[in-house]
Amino acid sequence: MAAVSIRDVAQHAGVSVGTVSNVLNRPGEVSAESVRRVQEAIETLGYVRNDAARKLRAGVSTTVGFVVLDGQNPFFGDVVRGAEDEGSKSGIAILYGNTDEDPKRERMYLDLFEEQQVRGVLISPYGDINPRLERLRARGIAAVLVDRFSGDGRFSSVSVDSVTGGRMAVEHLIATGRRRIAFVGGPFEIRQVTDRLAGARAAAENAGEHVDLEVVATDALTVADGAAAGARVMARPRSERPDAIFAANDLLALGLLQALTVEGRTLVPDEIALIGFDDISFAAAAAVPLSSMRQPSRMIGRTALRILLEETADPELIPRQTVFQPELVVRASTTPRR
Amino acid sequence: MAAVSIRDVAQHAGVSVGTVSNVLNRPGEVSAESVRRVQEAIETLGYVRNDAARKLRAGVSTTVGFVVLDGQNPFFGDVVRGAEDEGSKSGIAILYGNTDEDPKRERMYLDLFEEQQVRGVLISPYGDINPRLERLRARGIAAVLVDRFSGDGRFSSVSVDSVTGGRMAVEHLIATGRRRIAFVGGPFEIRQVTDRLAGARAAAENAGEHVDLEVVATDALTVADGAAAGARVMARPRSERPDAIFAANDLLALGLLQALTVEGRTLVPDEIALIGFDDISFAAAAAVPLSSMRQPSRMIGRTALRILLEETADPELIPRQTVFQPELVVRASTTPRR
DNA sequence: AAAACTTTATGAATCGATTCAGGCTCGATT
DNA sequence: AATCGAGCCTGAATCGATTCATAAAGTTTT
Structure with missing residues (x-):
């Protein structure tokens, strides 16, 4: 339980906690010397950011939930892989849930993702899920439908015709x-x-x-x-x-x-x-x-995650439907x- | 952003935040009347627990990381499914990472999981990963090797011979x-x-x-x-x-x-x-x-998650190797x- | 040399749930 | 009547990172 906190790093580097945080989040505003000292302290102490604290204070999450209809189906394996690739570019991890076409499991995972305050949710829904997604949206959690056209245009979607x-x-x-x-x-x-x-x-x-x-x-x-x-x-x-x-x-x-x-x-x-x-x-x-x-399964995943991140960055964005053509x-x- | 916190619930129910927390975590120690009032408040306000705050203070996590060698391989799809099934019994979600036999990605995901302070890590490793896992263990994050016998017995493993x-x-x-x-x-x-x-x-x-x-x-x-x-x-x-x-x-x-x-x-x-x-x-x-x-792919996943939860519940447990026979x-x- | 900026650093307040020492009520015991 | 204990509740302190008002040091302008 060697809990190394930002405070320990600050002490070791001889700066304040605010400076350490700045090194972590906006290194441009910190002198080169401080950056060096803080980084050295992080190195020697083996400091790792506590995502829970970060999430709590800053309200930003680095995880995205993905609710999949059938995890055994290689098609969804490919879609998830696409989302994963796109996410790893920006340090986003995928919280994974497999519903197996069971509405109960679907609800369970959405509840879980809400507690986790994920950045957003990708979902290949079973049945009508809009009311549940509206509620997530009210909580600031965006959703993108995957492999399913959003008929009423309330949510963005990425699908194949x-x-x-x-x-x-x-x-x-x-x-x-x-x-x-x-x-x-x-x-x-x-x-x-x-x-x-x-x-x-x-x-x-x-x-x-x-x-x-x-x-x-x-x-x-x-x-x-x-x-x-x-x-x-x-x-x-x-x-x-x-x-x-x-x-x-x-x-x-x-x-x-x-x-x-x-x-x-x-x-x-x-x-x-x-x-x-x-x-x-x-x-x-x-x-x-x-x-x-x-x-284009992998591309569906990539695109869905990209749209999700765009929408969480700018909530003003209007939902858009992306439809690929099958071949x-x-x-x-x-x-x-x- | 209708952030309903435990404080709002307490106010609505006319009790203190401590009581609300008790209703959530040890309802036995609270009078029936309070439980009723708090639950009603939770219902009407649509309160959802903030997992980040919970994790920060209590140090317990409801997610488990799973680092998989090859997400495209249906074999691992089955293993993940087994772990998921076992996890959903106790409200555990799977943070999913696919390394595609790339040590860099493997490290990236372990870093990510460490930041997330997951409850534990299931991993089908590429190459020698023990030092990295030792470090996680020092941080209170247990690990179970999946589909890989742990030769030196430093970690529990679930594998096939x-x-x-x-x-x-x-x-x-x-x-x-x-x-x-x-x-x-x-x-x-x-x-x-x-x-x-x-x-x-x-x-x-x-x-x-x-x-x-x-x-x-x-x-x-x-x-x-x-x-x-x-x-x-x-x-x-x-x-x-x-x-x-x-x-x-x-x-x-x-x-x-x-x-x-x-x-x-x-x-x-x-x-x-x-x-x-x-x-x-x-x-x-x-x-x-x-x-x-x-x-027995699904069983491998179930067993691995079960062992992981047992080990996080009782850190005294000695690592054990579970080996199934192939057929x-x-x-x-x-x-x-x- | 004084004034006006820049650049950089500080540290207290904050997010929300949990914990726990302490307090209140009320009936039982002495 | 005083004391005790059980049962229940309260609310301040806490977890660790971020934010931001404020300050200090340094640089440029007048």
Whole structure:
């Protein structure tokens, strides 16, 4: 418990505590000699700033909270990594919370972050979270929505156009000759899921000819749920199966891929084409390399954190919506071997 | 900035600040009436405890730092998730830092966590980190090594027996008839890598007959490095290639799997058997389902956090090493189709 | 040489929760 | 009636960094 405080440093350097604080925070206003002496004292005593005291007095925090929908999903791993990179430029650390699509956990983490008085919150929300975020804002804690468009414009957001992404995915399936398409995804409390489905519907309706679009609902966006959905599809007689599946994310798609096999032979892509969403790094390495809608995940994280810091620096800023466009990545899972 | 402090609550409830604090921290010593009034005041004013002030005065923190070697690796995602689960039981949040095998970043995060005066630190270290951790300990911050055995017993650790894992993996390769084995992994600053190699060497030496074991070094444990290593192997004449590869982790193995193809046909497992380490959830969904050494990743995280909390509660505790055994998971990548 | 600035340093007040020595009430004990 | 103790409450002191009004020293201007 060798608690070395700023007072000890001041004493050792033969200056006042105010001067030490100035060396730490605005070295320009201190003489070179004092800076040298203080720095030497810091060195020899092994002084480390007490962030709690700093936060208490100055009201500034060096942590940002990040509430993530699904920590297991490499997509969010990449997003967090982007935020982390951007944060480390300015000494910001990430307080991390994984909700696993559970509103209770979501609330818990927001409470925790409020107690911590984080500088701001990045959140990929489950359901409607605005009232809770408004309250944080009233306390001076900004929030930026990640991977979710802020419909009412009350908060800044960084997202990918999921509707367009859904449309592009299904257009691709139609272009490669598929007509009986299934959308696999859920729960529908997650906005990205409904958006991707909406885009898929639009594509099906605007196709020149008739296209079936059925919805296979899942409880969560995981590999296991994908496999379960795939098993349900496989349980049907062959003629009633879709000839293409658009999965709401790559985890579901990888699960589906595992399930869509008969006697060791996969039905993908010949009988059933399969496309996912996110283009996580494992999509390319899948049993059948997976076509997917790529999101610039790392850039989403970087951008979200940058906007958050800008907004906390200047609270006058008006919320702004940043929307990236997804990119179609075609691989074997939608390319029939002739 | 409606900063509601304990003072406001006290005033509203008509009691002193001391009483409010007591209601918050030891409600048993306060009359039922006071508890009621204070709670009502907290409710109506929307009071939230200021963790910075609490930390400053009481010296207790509700955050734990977690320094992770590679945030992109789903294995660590699982470990973090385990720690998070265990922490949320007692209102502990995770401050997250990803070093990406960079000692500078590792130091940066430890500095940051020290400033934050976290309750303790979980770390999967790169290279030798003991002196730095000793310093944290002197400051009252405990540390538990994750996924790394603490050789000198100075700190508690939770890990998997990597030597045994390496041995089991190579024994499996030998048992399925392979004799020219390559170990792909690096950098050797990472203890797990050297341990797995040591295990592999032991297996090769103790095999009844002669077994070749070559080492193909990589710069990092990523899919990209695995692919690069695979390309180097493929550049050799066919007769000089190994007939089995043990990759230091699954990311490398997945990269290798991508590289080990000739004209669209994979050499795995017929010409080259391939086994990884970690059994991340994507191993099963790979192009050729990947054999791997499974680690109980989530349990590692839970256990590490539990031990950390126990140690911070009672500093007298002696460091202890928890070692789980890995489990061989055989899939197609080491099972030759006859 | 006096006046007017600059530059730099000082140290007390402050942030909000916790702690703890001391005080008050009221019923029980002597 | 005096004393004691239990139960509860009070409020000042405290944690460590920052801030800011004030002062001291040094430099330039008149």
